[in-house]
Amino acid sequence: MPELPEVETVVRGIRPNLIGKTIMSLWTDWPRSLNTTTEDEFEARIAGQQITDVCRRAKYIIIALDDTYLMIHLKMTGRLYVTPASEYHDADRWVHVKFGLDTGEELRFSDSRKFGRVYVTNSIEDITGQLGPEPLEDDFTxxxxxxxxxxxxxxxxxxxxxxxxxxxxxxxxxxxxxxxxxxxxxxxxxxxxxxxxxxxxxxxxxxxxxxxxxxxxxxxxxxxxxxxxxxxxxxxxxxxxxxxxxxxxxxxxxxxxxxxxxxxxxxxxxxxx
The missing domain is CATH 1.10.8.50 (Helicase, Ruva Protein; domain 3)
Known part of the structure; x- marks a missing residue:
């Protein structure tokens, strides 16, 4: 399972390609990846919202939107990348969630084992509240x-x-x-x-x-x-x-x-x- 360094590397890799762009749509063929009751409910909460930041808490990737948060846990086999919608990648055969962007690109979540999870939440603490301190923060003395x-x-x-x-x-x-x-x-x-x-x-x-x-x-x-x-x-x-x-x-x-x-x-x- 990716740990803090791997998740931080993913965050640093996707951040420049996401900030300022707007999520327009959601596609999934594995709704159990989502933390809402339906795919339509999830899409309604994120569609039309601009991405304002991309950061990390523990092993969670946090994508801050205008008034909510998109959070992703890679679990064992998850991969996250931004690509033009028209391009095919080898990892696409395991893509189960895609977010369409206003630039004609997609944020794709590839996960062969289907253990990864995607959350939409108004409170990061609702997902991460039980976690211990971040070991690389200055206040972790x-x-x-x-x-x-x-x-x-x-x-x-x-x-x-x-x-x-x-x-x-x-x-x-x-x-x-x-x-x-x-x-x-x-x-x-x-x-x-x-x-x-x-x-x-x-x-x-x-x-x-x-x-x-x-x-x-x-x-x-x-x-x-x-x-x-x-x-x-x-x-x-x-x-x-x-x-x-x-x-x-x-x-x-x-x-x-x-x-x-x-x-x-x-x-x-x-x-x-």
Whole structure:
């Protein structure tokens, strides 16, 4: 599933091609993607509205309109791109939602597994209200991060995947952050010292910022809006490197299951003892 860096890359890719344009129509062959009772109801709420901003909250893409919001969650296989209506792309075979624009272009949502969701809402908080803080915002300080550990006594990898704890981190960047912090993914959150919490705070932010710099990880379905791959997968320290030598110490990396997710770590650099 695309995580914060991948979603941020999509936002940056589509923003210049959307702001100032007007949504004229909606087409879908999979109405279950929509959060309204009918396709007609959804279209009535967005048709004729101008796009004023494109941003992100956690893994949600937020398209601000004149007096409402269009929100999209890519889930496992979602792709979002802007294209002239007359053009065909390989990803179009999985397009299930299209938004017609006043410029003769379309915003297309391709999603082979059909798990993605498209929302129209007057309140972003109605969709995102349970999410934790954004890890790259200035107000997400070390003190804020430490305070969120106080009442939590959980396996650390599971905690990092909990979107109510910190928003936007998924399996990939949790593994990367834990490796950089030299902390075993099965450590209990209440076992960390202040120094380890501080180290993890730094490595979460560093891993996510690197992910954005390299424009996301194209391991399976994720592609940038222009159809090309991101490059993050070529810079991983941990994720997907089981059976390979650790880049820090040379020990063979291992893979276990934590919180029902494949988890990659170095048994030497991230010792559990």
């Amino acid at each position: 070390l003190e804020v991060f430490k305070s969120r550990f106080i009442t939590r006594k959980r396996v650390l990898k599971a905690l990092l995947l909990d979107q109510t704890f910190v928003a936007g981190i998924g399996n990939i960047y949790a593994d990367e952050a834990l490796f950089r912090a030299k902390i075993h993914p099965e450590r209990r959150s209440d076992s960390l010292s202040d120094a380890e919490v501080a180290r993890l705070y730094d490595t979460i932010r560093a891993a996510l910022m690197d992910g954005i710099q390299y424009e996301g990880a194209s391991i399976t379905w994720y592609r940038k809006p222009d159809g090309t791959k991101g490059d993050s997968q070529n810079h991983f320290y941990a994720y997907g490197r089981d059976g390979q030598p650790c880049l820090e110490c040379g020990t063979i990396m291992e893979k276990i299951r934590v919180a029902q997710r494949g988890t990659h770590f170095c048994p030497t650099c991230q010792s559990l003892s």
